[in-house]
Amino acid sequence: xxxxxxxxxxxxxxxxxxxxxxxxxxxxxxxxxxxxxxxxxxxxxxxxxxxxxxxxxxxxxxxxxxxxxxxxxxxxxxxxxxxxxxxxxxxxxxxxxxxxxxxxxxxxxxxxxxxxxxxxxxxxxxxxxxxxxxxxxxxxxxxxxxxxxxxxxxxxxxxxxxxxxxxxxxxxxxxxxxxxxxxxxxxxxxxxxxxxxxxxxxxxxxxxxxxxxxxxxxxxxxxxxxxxxxxxxxxxxxxxxxxxxxxxxxxxxxxxxxxxxxxxxxxxxxxxxxxxxxxxxxxxxxxxxxxxxxxxxxxxxxxxxxxxxxxxxxxxxxxxxxxxxxxxxxxxxxxxxxxxxxxxxxxxxxxxxxxxxxxxxx
Numbered sequence: 001x002x003x004x005x006x007x008x009x010x011x012x013x014x015x016x017x018x019x020x021x022x023x024x025x026x027x028x029x030x031x032x033x034x035x036x037x038x039x040x041x042x043x044x045x046x047x048x049x050x051x052x053x054x055x056x057x058x059x060x061x062x063x064x065x066x067x068x069x070x071x072x073x074x075x076x077x078x079x080x081x082x083x084x085x086x087x088x089x090x091x092x093x094x095x096x097x098x099x100x101x102x103x104x105x106x107x108x109x110x111x112x113x114x115x116x117x118x119x120x121x122x123x124x125x126x127x128x129x130x131x132x133x134x135x136x137x138x139x140x141x142x143x144x145x146x147x148x149x150x151x152x153x154x155x156x157x158x159x160x161x162x163x164x165x166x167x168x169x170x171x172x173x174x175x176x177x178x179x180x181x182x183x184x185x186x187x188x189x190x191x192x193x194x195x196x197x198x199x200x201x202x203x204x205x206x207x208x209x210x211x212x213x214x215x216x217x218x219x220x221x222x223x224x225x226x227x228x229x230x231x232x233x234x235x236x237x238x239x240x241x242x243x244x245x246x247x248x249x250x251x252x253x254x255x256x257x258x259x260x261x262x263x264x265x266x267x268x269x270x271x272x273x274x275x276x277x278x279x280x281x282x283x284x285x286x287x288x289x290x291x292x293x294x295x296x297x298x299x300x301x302x303x304x305x306x307x308x309x310x311x312x313x314x315x316x317x318x319x320x321x322x323x324x325x326x327x328x329x330x331x332x333x334x335x336x337x338x339x340x341x342x343x344x345x346x347x348x349x350x351x352x353x354x355x356x357x358x359x360x361x362x
Contacts, residue, residue: 083205092212094211101192106184106188107139109133115162119149140181143180150175211229212229229273230282233281234285238285259298259305
């Protein structure tokens with residue numbers, strides 16, 4: 001199969017290797033792609049994409065059904081092999097089991113995280129979505145508000161997970177007004193002590209889970225013995241005011257009056273977390289844009305934390321199309337290289353660069 005003419009607006013990346021060797025369907029697809037929508041006028045991108053989708057659908061429809069059998073067998077083999085081995089869950093946000101058992105539970109507990117955002121994208125009013133977990137409202141009334149948008153979103157990955165849980169744990173093939181009560185009842189029946197052991201260890205073969213318990217400022221050793229924690233230390237890199245420093249001082253039970261005190265506080269905080277089953281450190285600094293890191297000397301950082309007269313917040317500075325929010329000049333104190341954790345390793349932290357190395361009060 002020859003390529004489309006190089007340089008044409010129909011895009012010349014459709015080589016024979018991009019298509020299965022199924023004979024006629026691929027030939028028909030290429031004919032659809034080659035044919036201009038209006039003879040005499042070059043194809044636009046929209047024309048091309050529209051023909052490509054139509055052609056792909058025609059090719060798939062014409063493909064023999066027997067071609068799918070090997071894929072189905074392979075899928076089952078992979079599923080069987082994966083079910084045999086242990087799983088190490090590297091990212092989890094499970095609340096303590098005792099809290100899970102106390103909280104109200106129905107079908108919307110399953111839907112209330114990522115899946116609900118897919119349903120909002122399908123048209124559900126966010127304000128209406130926020131009321132779906134209020135169990136004082138009858139379940140069927142809440143489902144009536146939810147169902148039209150659920151039908152639009154139910155084939156997304158997150159929503160498929162909800163239906164898989166309903167099928168495998170509750171014996172319900174399709175969520176609807178007729179089945180939502182039954183699913184909720186069966187979820188409540190299984191919500192008994194030992195839930196995490198039954199679900200994680202016995203059913204899912206999860207040997208260890210890394211728990212990101214971001215809601216705990218101070219370390220709390222997980223009750224479930226197969227949880228270890230991923231802890232956050234980003235607050236040391238995101239200081240914006242005297243209050244931020246005071247909150248850290250209160251959480252670690254130490255006075256912070258200098259940059260050396262701040263380094264010592266973080267080292268003590270790290271060691272305290274390590275004693276509470278911390279297995280790794282998690283950073284979410286990428287949520288704070290822009291990601292611009294600059295090396296600053298320790299002397300500049302120490303000067304930034306030296307008490308001085310109060311200075312106004314820096315004016316917003318647009319950078320690369322992004323808006324930098326107002327922040328004190330001394331917020332760059334972590335743009336340095338230092339050794340506050342194990343002495344054999346160098347850790348580098350930084351933040352948005354200040355325009356000049358001025359100091360402000362802490």
